[in-house]
Amino acid sequence: MTWYFPFIFLGIGVLFGLIKLPGRTFVIVEQIGNVALIVLMLTIGISVGSDKVVIASIGTIGYQCVLIAMSAIFFSVLFVFLLEKTILPLDSLKEKLSDKQLHPDTEVEIDQESKSSPLVWIIPVSIILGAIAGLLFMPQNMLLLNDKIFLVSLAILYVTVGISLSQNLGVFRYVKSLGFKILLIPFAILMGSIVGGGLAGLVLNIEPHVSVMSASGMSYYSLTGAMMKQYYGILDGTYGFLVNVFREFLTVLMLPLLIKLGKGAPIAGGAAGCMDTMLVPISKFVGIELGFVALITGTILTFAVPILLPVLSQIL
DSSP: OOOOOOHHHHHHHHHHHSSSOOOHHHHHHHHHHHHHHHHHHHHHHHOOOOHHHHHHHHHHHHHHHHHHHHEEEEHHHHHHHHHHHHTTTTTHHHHHHHHOOOOGGSSSSSOOOOOOTHHHHHHHHHHEEEEEEEETOOHHHHHHHHHHHHHHHHHHHHHHHHHHHHHHHGGGGGHHOGGGGGHHHHHHHHHHHHHHHHHHHHTTTOOOOHHHHTTTTTTTTTHHHHHHHHHOOHHHHHHHHHHHOOOOOOOOHHHHHHHHHHHHHHHHHHHGGGGGGTTHHHHHHHOOOHHHHHHHHHHHHHHHHHHHHHHHHOOO
16 A cells, blocks of 8 residues: 555545635544444454454553553653753743633633543454454454454544544644744654664664654554554554553553653644544643643644654655
């Protein structure tokens, strides 16, 4: 499959999203995207379960993914920490945000007590069910059909992601008012993820395209796993998925420690996840004002991942 496959369907989604359509249309689009994502996870699970090499080495893959995720978090936190201690002190930015009365819930609806999408548990359940089906029930002659369903659902997901991104462009209007230095935070996280993935690959003796691209998913596990499967096959796709699942899990686990290192550390750990699933827990630790910085950072990195990964696939 050509490397520019994502750009075509993302572009279609962005163009479609820029058209002024009734609000109900975008609700339907989100529902279609969720269905496509669930189907995508089922097909990935089937591919995992039906691949004896992946099943035989799942233990080794698991601990390697944990180490890659930890390395990506470490260097992202380190780079943001250095940034925070030099040219972008977040405490002063927090005061600026407080004066402007900008909060993340001015852009997205947030319930500070509870906000969890059912996809948080539906996605892993879909992967597990697909893996069981692939291991026990899936005939080999059906795997080609599974691959075709994977590509169709991936194309639909790209379109819906493009539409979603176009609907979140409003966040960027705040970059100018906060100062363009704010862009250094997602850049530091991105570079930390790439460096962390690269060094972890050297230590673990893993191909650079596996460790670097997995780490460059920056918590966007569904799309990273799907894109790496598309480019390299199910084994590498498994790395792409698990590394970023572990990144989210480890970040939540370490939030009490990360906040002691600096206000930017939890944001660096959450990375692209700060746009959605990680926004509430991180905002509770860094404060509602810097939760807005987390939202901007997560949005920028969510934009970056589907563009960055195809580029890396051509470089590595």
